[in-house]
Amino acid sequence: MEAHHERAEHQAGTSARGPRTDPATEAFVAHRNLLFTVAYEMLGSAADAEDVLQETWMRWAGVDLDAVRDHRAYLVRITTRQALSRLRTLRRRKESYVGPWLPEPLLTTPDVAEDVALADSVSTAMLLVLETLAPTERAVFVLRDVFDLGYDEIAEAVDKSPAAVRQIAHRARGHVAARRPRGTVSPTRTREAIAAFHGAVATGDLQGLLDVLAPDVVLLGDGGGVVQAVLAPVVGAAPVAALMTGLGKFGATAELTPAQVNGHPALILRVDGEVDTVMTVRVDDGLVTGLYAVRNPQKLSRVEQVTPLSR
Numbered sequence: 001m002e003a004h005h006e007r008a009e010h011q012a013g014t015s016a017r018g019p020r021t022d023p024a025t026e027a028f029v030a031h032r033n034l035l036f037t038v039a040y041e042m043l044g045s046a047a048d049a050e051d052v053l054q055e056t057w058m059r060w061a062g063v064d065l066d067a068v069r070d071h072r073a074y075l076v077r078i079t080t081r082q083a084l085s086r087l088r089t090l091r092r093r094k095e096s097y098v099g100p101w102l103p104e105p106l107l108t109t110p111d112v113a114e115d116v117a118l119a120d121s122v123s124t125a126m127l128l129v130l131e132t133l134a135p136t137e138r139a140v141f142v143l144r145d146v147f148d149l150g151y152d153e154i155a156e157a158v159d160k161s162p163a164a165v166r167q168i169a170h171r172a173r174g175h176v177a178a179r180r181p182r183g184t185v186s187p188t189r190t191r192e193a194i195a196a197f198h199g200a201v202a203t204g205d206l207q208g209l210l211d212v213l214a215p216d217v218v219l220l221g222d223g224g225g226v227v228q229a230v231l232a233p234v235v236g237a238a239p240v241a242a243l244m245t246g247l248g249k250f251g252a253t254a255e256l257t258p259a260q261v262n263g264h265p266a267l268i269l270r271v272d273g274e275v276d277t278v279m280t281v282r283v284d285d286g287l288v289t290g291l292y293a294v295r296n297p298q299k300l301s302r303v304e305q306v307t308p309l310s311r
Helices: 002-011 023-043 046-060 071-095 110-114 116-122 124-130 135-146 151-158 162-179 187-203 206-212 237-253
Strands: 213-222 254-261 264-271 274-284 287-294
Touching: 023 046, 023 071, 023 116, 023 124, 023 135, 046 071, 071 135, 071 151, 110 116, 110 254, 116 124, 116 135, 124 135, 124 162, 124 274, 124 287, 135 151, 135 162, 151 162, 187 206, 187 237, 187 254, 187 264, 187 274, 187 287, 206 213, 206 237, 213 237, 237 254, 254 274
Parallel strands: 213 287
Antiparallel strands: 254 264, 264 274, 274 287
């Protein structure tokens, strides 16, 4: 999709030598980050979100722009429909996935973290909650509660009546509320907890880990059957701490560094300079309650460069 993006800009005359001249490309490029964010929140996969944007562009390029009143709304509608179609395919793919499936981690900019609603919506914990929704419920929740679209706009995107969309939104909101993170934590307490966790992992400090891990902490690992990872959730401070101290086995070639991933503090483990594991962290009440370790190499390319997100 990035290559296509460059081609589209070139076709539009976007370069150091001149302005864009193609209105369709100009509108698409202007809303691209928003469209990617919509698709990613519906799918949890950046690769699939890029495919959705490719499909959106192909349909958008054939639209009579004179007949389109609101370019943003129309593009979101196309993206939502394509994402819904792909979401059903993706769900079938996940049924045969080896071990836990985790969202593809994205390296994000500080402005994403500053937008609390956006950061919450793309957090690993929230994306896992969204995985429990039916496809249309997920689309309606994302479009309404994250992007604040009107019920009429959402109805056109999901081919439902506005009244039905209201009911779906209410049901999805209740479902999410029952499963979402326990409550907001101050950024300072979150940073302190993650810094303590980072230090304890880096030094193999077992007691330090036990001090910062919640008694019911859960660790999920995603190797996709390609690399080794835990195949079932690991629950409890003692077993999780034991696994974390084992990271020292990578030796002197390993480097554990902090990063902003999906709008939140995270840790990236590199071995011989290559990304090995991206670990996002959930903090509640000053303790680490969730650890999400993505090791599947097919999901790690997006932490080498920043992915722009927007609402």
